[in-house]
Amino acid sequence: MTARATSQPASVRRAQILNATLEMIGESGIEALTTAAIAKRVGIAEATIFKHFDSKIDILRTLIKTFTDRLIETSNNIQGSEADPYNKLILIFEAHLDMLKDNQGIPRLIFGESLSIRDQKCQDLVRNIIGHYTDLIQIIIKQGLEEGLFKTDLNPLLASKCFIGVLQHTVINHFMTELPTEKNDTDRGLIDFLLNLFKP
Structure with missing residues (x-):
């Protein structure tokens, strides 16, 4: 299980989410991409994603x-x-x-x-x-x-x-x-x- 990430400034957290999303798209494309999977990759709760993106x-x-x-x-x-x-x-x-x-x-x-x-x-x-x-x-x-x-x-x-x-x-x-x-x-x-x- 991915370790929980520590608290980060909003700009850093957004960058982490974007970078994780890009990595996952490069690995397996868009179809299997979910916000839950992105959150797991970053090491944050899925609800945190929605503090930065709709x-x-x-x-x-x-x-x-x-x-x-x-x-x-x-x-x-x-x-x-x-x-x-x-x-x-x-x-x-x-x-x-x-x-x-x-x-x-x-x-x-x-x-x-x-x-x-x-x-x-x-x-x-x-x-x-x-x-x-x-x-x-x-x-x-x-x-x-x-x-x-x-x-x-x-x-x-x-x-x-x-x-x-x-x-x-x-x-x-x-x-x-x-x-x-x-x-x-x-x-x-x-x-x-x-x-x-x-x-x-």
Whole structure:
């Protein structure tokens, strides 16, 4: 039995609940997730969960929002960097894989099981991050077109959707097949293959 946790400040307790939830999602997905199981993992009474979150869905919303805010900030920083458009796309791809390495629960929640969450706000958050990335990748591809790095007939919208598709495939493939979370030659090979198709 998990030992009872000692009293903690609210911010610390919220972080413990969120981290425990992510760990459990990474291990066994969302379907089996309950507030009782989260409380047991943290070492607190289930009632304590509801002092910090309204429900399991509220916890999931918070996780998705935290993740999307962090990833949008990272991608915007890459977009604003001095890297050329080709390498910006590689950096964005690798940022996602670094996120996967740090915590498998996040990509499983966002890219693998978000559609199973019957909550409009959760689904809206996921659509927001996908929409943001579609717009961002299009901007980078248009920059590459202006600089002559990509073929002139490349459609930015279609190319951005292909990029996101490869990204989602890579993330999902890791946790579906229990591959190691570290980046590998196959991951880099996929993105290199796609980006080579963009070149003149």
